[in-house]
Amino acid sequence: MQSTSEHKKTLLLVDDEPVNLRVLKQVLHQDYHLIFAKSGEEALRLAQTELPSLILLDIMMPNMTGLEVCQLLKNIPETQSIPVIFVTALNDEHDEAAGFAVGGVDYIVKPVSATIVKARVKTHLSLVQADELRRTRLQVIQRLGRAAEYKDNETGTHVLRMSHYSKILALAYGLSEAQADDLLHAAPMHDIGKIGIPDSIMLKPGKLTDEEFAIMKTHPHIGAEIIGEADSELLRLAKSVALTHHEKWNGTGYPNGLKGEAIPLEGRIVALADVFDALTSKRPYKEAWSVEKTMDYIHDQSGVHFDPELVRLFTDNLDKVLEIKNKWIDS
Numbered sequence: 001m002q003s004t005s006e007h008k009k010t011l012l013l014v015d016d017e018p019v020n021l022r023v024l025k026q027v028l029h030q031d032y033h034l035i036f037a038k039s040g041e042e043a044l045r046l047a048q049t050e051l052p053s054l055i056l057l058d059i060m061m062p063n064m065t066g067l068e069v070c071q072l073l074k075n076i077p078e079t080q081s082i083p084v085i086f087v088t089a090l091n092d093e094h095d096e097a098a099g100f101a102v103g104g105v106d107y108i109v110k111p112v113s114a115t116i117v118k119a120r121v122k123t124h125l126s127l128v129q130a131d132e133l134r135r136t137r138l139q140v141i142q143r144l145g146r147a148a149e150y151k152d153n154e155t156g157t158h159v160l161r162m163s164h165y166s167k168i169l170a171l172a173y174g175l176s177e178a179q180a181d182d183l184l185h186a187a188p189m190h191d192i193g194k195i196g197i198p199d200s201i202m203l204k205p206g207k208l209t210d211e212e213f214a215i216m217k218t219h220p221h222i223g224a225e226i227i228g229e230a231d232s233e234l235l236r237l238a239k240s241v242a243l244t245h246h247e248k249w250n251g252t253g254y255p256n257g258l259k260g261e262a263i264p265l266e267g268r269i270v271a272l273a274d275v276f277d278a279l280t281s282k283r284p285y286k287e288a289w290s291v292e293k294t295m296d297y298i299h300d301q302s303g304v305h306f307d308p309e310l311v312r313l314f315t316d317n318l319d320k321v322l323e324i325k326n327k328w329i330d331s
Contacts, residue, residue: 008033009125010050014043014066015058015087020110024056024087027114028121040064044072047079054125056108056117059088059099067102074103081131083124087112137232138185144226145188148195157328158277163187164324165273165314172313173265182237183266189238190245190270193223205285217254220246237266245270248305260307268307272298272314275305276321281330291322 013024014037021036028034035050037043040061047055055073059066066086073079085106086099096107105127106120145159166187170180194202197219201212208216223242227235244258244267251259258267276298282288289297295315302311314321 009053010035011121012037012043012046012050012052012055014038014040014055014061014069016061017058020058020087023112024117027112027117031118032121040066040069043069047073047082048076051078052082053128054121055082055084056087056121057084057104059086059090059095067098070099070104071102081128083128085120085124087117134234137234141185141189141234141238144192148189148192157330158281159188160328161324162190162270162273162277164328165276165321166269168317168320168324169269169273169310169313172317173269173310182234183241183269186234186238186241186266187270187273189223189227190241190274191219191223192226192238192242193219193221195226196222217246220244220255240264241266241270243267245274247271249307250304253305263307268310272306272310276314277325280325291318291325 008031010033011028012035013021013028015021015024016038018038021038025034025036035046035052037046041064043055043057046052057066057069061069066088070084070086073082073084080103083105084103085108086104087108087110088095088099089110090096099107105124108117108120163184167180167184170183171177175183197216201208201215204212220243224239227239227242230236230239243255244264247253247256247258247263247267248271249260249263249268251257253263276294279289279294279297280291295318298306298311298314302308
């Protein structure tokens, strides 16, 4: 059985004055595993070997200041995501701004208050934990998206391209950078439901029968069931994309025959991004269409298959779309 100390987060405390380290140790030792450095050089070494969860860093140190240490930490891939809280006697607004400019997340002025130190450390560790949870969820989504590729003729580069097309459209529509990034990460899950479709249908070289196509059309529902209910906005978005990317603007799509703006925006965006990439890509059963032929088709389907406003925005941003297309070319 693991000891309690093994579950504690590790904090790196950096100060050239031993008395200041003792004060911080007294405040934090009961709740965290502490390691100490008395110079910038030693701090850099320990940060890379121990990978602490958080660093409390003095600014005024000989040879290498805390600002210089932080700047170097942010340039090292292994340590760049470790939050740095400056603990210093400097309390001028300019000094505080300098700390944030090099990547610090917070600023505590000496002499320190035990209550403030504990609260700031707890807050920033909670933010780190939230980031780790989001990264984990994102990795699960990406791996599930890759699993769906094994059941289809589509390639990993298709998923990359259509996801980035979706982000371009989301930004053009007026969504924030964060919302557009969420869609970028959710879009690869659009066909996750194909995992549940028999190989005899998925891998059939010829045209599907009506009965086989009816089974194929169940993959949006299967995808939504695979993702399930979640409190994560990213997973909620992925579920919506999986369920609605085959709906059509005029109501003739599937699985629920949604029409117009009753189709969630994310479903309308992914539908257009997915079709554009599918048509302009070579598949075992078809040659790639030219961009011109594909755009003619998309314009013909404006108000039929696709949201007319999204078609306009896609056309206006075609240069950005083609940059993505040329960046990730199928091997």
